[in-house]
Amino acid sequence: MRRPFIAGNWKMNKTISEGLVLVKELKEVAEKTDVEVAVCVPFIALKDIKEEIKDSKIKLGAQNMHWEESGAFTGEISPVMLKDIGVDYVIIGHSERRQYFNETDETVNKKIKSALKHEINPIVCVGETLEEREKGIEKDIVKNQVLKAFDGVEKDDVTKIVIAYEPIWAIGTGKTASSEDANEMCAFIRKTIEEKYGIDVSERVRIQYGGSVKPHNVTDIMNQADIDGALVGGASLKADAFTEIVNF
Numbered sequence: 114m115r116r117p118f119i120a121g122n123w124k125m126n127k128t129i130s131e132g133l134v135l136v137k138e139l140k141e142v143a144e145k146t147d148v149e150v151a152v153c154v155p156f157i158a159l160k161d162i163k164e165e166i167k168d169s170k171i172k173l174g175a176q177n178m179h180w181e182e183s184g185a186f187t188g189e190i191s192p193v194m195l196k197d198i199g200v201d202y203v204i205i206g207h208s209e210r211r212q213y214f215n216e217t218d219e220t221v222n223k224k225i226k227s228a229l230k231h232e233i234n235p236i237v238c239v240g241e242t243l244e245e246r247e248k249g250i251e252k253d254i255v256k257n258q259v260l261k262a263f264d265g266v267e268k269d270d271v272t273k274i275v276i277a278y279e280p281i282w283a284i285g286t287g288k289t290a291s292s293e294d295a296n297e298m299c300a301f302i303r304k305t306i307e308e309k310y311g312i313d314v315s316e317r318v319r320i321q322y323g324g325s326v327k328p329h330n331v332t333d334i335m336n337q338a339d340i341d342g343a344l345v346g347g348a349s350l351k352a353d354a355f356t357e358i359v360n361f
């Protein structure tokens with residue numbers, strides 16, 4: 114019922130020409146699978162990558178955006194600009210943006226509502242730090258992030274949003290949450306959505322896991338009942354590894 118969704122987040126990697134080489138190699142796997150496949154690429158590569166994948170099944174994502182449509186915001190990119198290129202998804206509130214660029218629950222919420230207004234599907238990231246998990250407050254943290262992210266979001270829009278649960282301690286570290294722990298949190302996120310919007314919505318919203326997803330652990334992760342996909346960092350930079358992940 115929920116279509117599996119594997120998205121690669123290239124982060125600040127790949128020149129345009131390197132990115133073009135990679136997506137050319139991914140077209141075939143996207144063609145042959147029922148899994149939805151997206152690449153979330155640096156802003157400057159969006160247009161060229163779009164041109165390369167326009168006749169393929171690969172979807173295009175950005176990694177951030179401003180919530181305003183235009184204005185004096187030096188260095189920022191607006192939803193109007195992303196839509197003009199034909200972007201399908203935008204990652205919002207990635208932990209690296211929260212940690213290094215002062216992204217807050219409030220800006221995440223503004224960005225989500227703006228993306229929806231411009232018909233770009235948000236992939237909203239939530240997740241706890243290691244310290245928070247060790248204190249046993251990880252569910253409180255994640256619930257709070259989810260509720261603040263969805264504040265004011267209309268029921269009809271909820272399933273346009275993909276939620277990515279990314280425990281911060283698992284990102285780029287080689288440590289993955291056990292698939293059971295990851296599923297437990299994804300089920301908890303789904304419950305949080307159910308409490309706010311009802312089960313008809315919560316059963317349809319897609320929840321990804323992110324954090325050191327690799328070819329060797331993806332099957333186990335994707336076999337979990339409440340995990341509908343993966344947001345893949347490091348392993349999305351190599352065609353063979355990402356292809357194996359998509360073919361979990």
Ligand SMILES: O=C[C@H](O)COP(=O)(O)O
Nearest residue numbers: 122284285324325346347
């Ligand atoms: O957005 C992707 C996540 O931050 C995971 O990155 P990673 O697969 O390199 O751990």
